[in-house]
Amino acid sequence: MNVGHSIISLVANRQDLEQFRKKNWTGTFEEYLDLVRTSPLVARNAFQRVYDMIQSYGSDVYEESRGERRVSYRFFQDPDNGGRDAVFGLDESLEAFVNAIKSAAKGYGIEKRVLLLHGPVGSSKSTIARLLKRGLERYTTTDEGALYTLGWIDEESPEDVHWCPMHEEPLHLIPERFRDDVTASLNEGRDDDGYKVKIVGDLCPFCRFMYTERLKKYGGDWTRVIQDIRVKRIVLNEQDRIGIGTFQPKDEKNQDSTELTGDINYRKIAQYGSDSDPRAFNFDGEFNVANRGIIEFIEVLKLDVAFLYDLLGASQEHKVKPKKFAQTDIDEVIIGHTNEPEYRRLQNNEFMEALRDRTVKIDVPYVTRLSDEIRIYEKDYNREKVKGKHIAPHTIEMAAMWAVLTRLEQPNNASLTLLQKLKLYNGKTLPGFTEENIKELREEAITEGLHGISPRYVQDKISNALVVHLDSQSINPFMVLNELEAGLKHHSLITSEETRSRYREMLGVVKEEYENIVKNEVQRAIAADEDALKRLCGNYIDNVKAYTQREKVRNKFTGQYDEPDERLMRSIEEKIDIPESRKDDFRREIMNYIAAQLMDGKMFDYRSNERLYKALQLKLFEDQKDTIKLTSLVSQVVDKDTQAKIDVVKGRLIRDFGYDEESATDVLNYVASIFARGDVKRK
Incomplete structure (x- = not known):
């Protein structure tokens, strides 16, 4: 069997043709009503679908501090993608975000707001939005996440169907005066805890035109109009521009509001005779495309004022205004994200009060727990991804420690150092500090996590260390810390020499902590x-x-x-x-x-x-260190008996602490030099 045939066979055996048929189901409007009666979930709005999607992954409840309950949503650990986009250390922010989605799903008012993710650069705002978009795409491929749209049979070619350009809910076909009776019939016998069908919104301009034309043709007989309707299942997909939209601001000269609400198709004006005919209009703006799903506004507060008016109507009224047409209903979750300087500008601009009033701000700060910051880097720098290179123990930990230190505010308690505060946040107990004290420390530091070094900077410098030290099989903490320090001189986001100097001092604190850690490890190995x-x-x-x-x-x-x-x-x-x-x-x-x-x-x-x-x-250790004569390492003159003992210690470092031959030798030499300095001082 040749390779090509075996690969094709491999794919063929893993195909799920039944699932493909489900995802490409097409039927009549009557069949769709039967579907809704059987499973009202198909008629959910966008907020309800997003909330159910997050909940479908499950959650874990834990106690963060005494009596304070916290929920961790597994969805944000990116389980479908092997954790590639996992978000660490932001359970509080994510819980606030999911609570906002839940409130909107229940119709408590948040559905009329823009969900604004606010935080410094590199704090995972874009990652959260990306997770939601990819998650909704996957969810709509499942039976639980199924949704449907409508189309119109072509009068001249019945095998052709003109599908709704905005993928709208087929129940919009029910005339307003009949909706109460229809929903009562569809919801009959359902208890109050489950979803109940609600019909909200009207047909888009294109479908309204088609509906009006067919109604005239059939003398007002609605039952004949729906015979021309076809319903199909849709799978939301950003690449196919179905239900997922993304808008990124451009410079003011190139910004055009039609990018949000669609534009006239001039080639079709000659065919249909008018630029106000919906068939001569492209309903392909980001708001149109994102109907039934999510729209993400990247750096939303950099939008031109003209765009903000569209955003206000879309959030508050769930309507957009395409050129030449009446206001059009939309059903989508609007997520924006912005950084601190842009948000301060919003607060100081009295002309933007309306936008401030229509946003729900969710802070997405930098991580302030060391163990979570370590997980961010370990995701990118592990054995599978850094092949041929050994990252010495504590290398990532020390880089993460420095990053977290730059984000912490100096405690009001003069007896507490910044490093001790970091350790308290990371779960270490210190004499005289209770969980209540730690909670007070967090509460007094209002802007903690909203400033400091971005994880991206640290990731860049770890990458530099891996590339620069090509002749070394192992990179150690000093290699990375030196890269971090060298980069401060040209860091574009550090605007004051005072901040730069403070960050350098923190590198000194980290180096001292590393010295204590490796001394302890060598002591334990001995x-x-x-x-x-x-x-x-x-x-x-x-x-x-x-x-x-x-x-x-x-x-x-x-x-x-x-x-x-x-x-x-x-x-x-x-x-x-x-x-x-x-x-x-x-x-x-x-x-x-x-x-x-x-x-x-x-x-x-x-x-x-x-x-x-x-x-x-x-x-x-104290009893044995003199017999090993570790300090003799720095002189490079070691007798055979001492070398044998050192090799035993080195073996323990490799076996018990994760070093390789090179990094274990480096650590022993480094600790030996510390002891040698100590001996000199004592003399």
């Missing part, structure tokens, strides 16, 4: 001798037990009973800053913990107590 840790722990517990029970400890070598080894116990406890005045409390705490474990039928494991485990590791 002290990762499990047998030695067990022996040290056993010795400590024996002494603590004797101390708390006022007993003596049997010496394994002499067989005699000695007093508990206070020097040993304190050398371990001091590693985790247990003061002399608190040593008794800590020792009782450890014994109570062991007793609780035994009562639950569990064997005590020193690794299950985080504080004790850390203290033991630091003590063992």
Whole structure:
């Protein structure tokens, strides 16, 4: 079998012809009424369909702080696309957005507003809009998201159908005076919790013209008019210009309002004799195209005033005014996005009060939780995407840490550093700070997340580091941090030297934090001798037990009973800053913990107590570091025995911490230089 045939067979076997037939269903108006009676969801409006689309992916409820419930909508994790466009760390903003959609779906008034996503550049506003458009496209391909439009059989060629240019709801064919009775019949027997059919809006100019002509032809007999109607299922698709529209402002000389509401087709004027004949008009403006779905306005506040008038009518009245025609009904979700300077201009412009009054602003700030910022970059820089290059541990974390620091406001509490604030936001506990304190910190920082460094800048510099260091198999945090610092000089969005200087200072804070992290990792790698840790722990517990029970400890070598080894116990406890005045409390705490474990039928494991485990590791490191002579690395003169011990440590860094050979060597050399500097200072 040749390759071409096998590929064609592969595609053929995966085709779903039944689904294709469903998506291309065509029937009569009577059959459509049966469909609506069976499933009223097909007659939903745009807000209802978008809300149901988001809900169809499910959600997770969690408690962000004490008593504060937060909802995370899985739709915004982009599950259909492998998370490529996933939005991280914006659950609060997305919850506000979905609540606005829900309110509009229920007809509480928000459906008459423009949903305005407001935030700094690179904060995911466009991504949210893109997710909604792609999601609605996919949803309308499913049975749950099905929707339909109408067309008119050609009088001369019955096999041809003139489809509605605005893909409108077929129920618009029901005359106004009969709508109450028709909806009562369609909704009969349905409970109040489910969707009920509502007929809102009138026929578009083209369909109204066709309807009027047929009504004249059949002497006012509506039942004969609908015999000329065909109904088909439509799938919303931006590329096909069905139900999804996008409008991007241009310079003022090239802006034309017909881009929103359509324009005259001059070639057809000769055929139909008038420029006010709807058959000689192209209903292909973005508002027309987006009917039944979503229209996105990119940088909406840069629109010319003439466009804003169209936008006001579209949001408040759900109508647009095509040239030469009466106001035309539309059914679509209007989403705009803008940045902070443009929004401030809107607030300061008294002539734009009407627009301010018709917008629902949803803040989309930068991420201020470190773990979420890390996820943004890991999405683009992972093993699958960065082939042939190893990104050393903490490289992305340090870049993300710096980005988040630039977005935080200095806390009012003078005893709290910006780095500590970052750690509190990221879930770390600090003495003296409760969840209530963290909530207060967020509330006092009104503009936090609306300024600072964009994720795009960080992504660009990580990419630079990958390209610039082609001779290196691994990139480390310093390579990326150096790129971040070098780029500040030419950063187009940093307008003051003071801001630039502050960002450089934050890079220094991050480098210092990285130093502490890698020192700790090397210490843990050196002290990762499990047998030695067990022996040290056993010795400590024996002494603590004797101390708390006022007993003596049997010496394994002499067989005699000695007093508990206070020097040993304190050398371990001091590693985790247990003061002399608190040593008794800590020792009782450890014994109570062991007793609780035994009562639950569990064997005590020193690794299950985080504080004790850390203290033991630091003590063992202190005892072993001189035997390894790590500082001798900087002199490049290492004896065979020491090299063997260093290789063991390097192996642990690779196995337990994610380093490769090159980055593990770099880290050991770096930490060795830190210890060497410390030795020089002590001398």
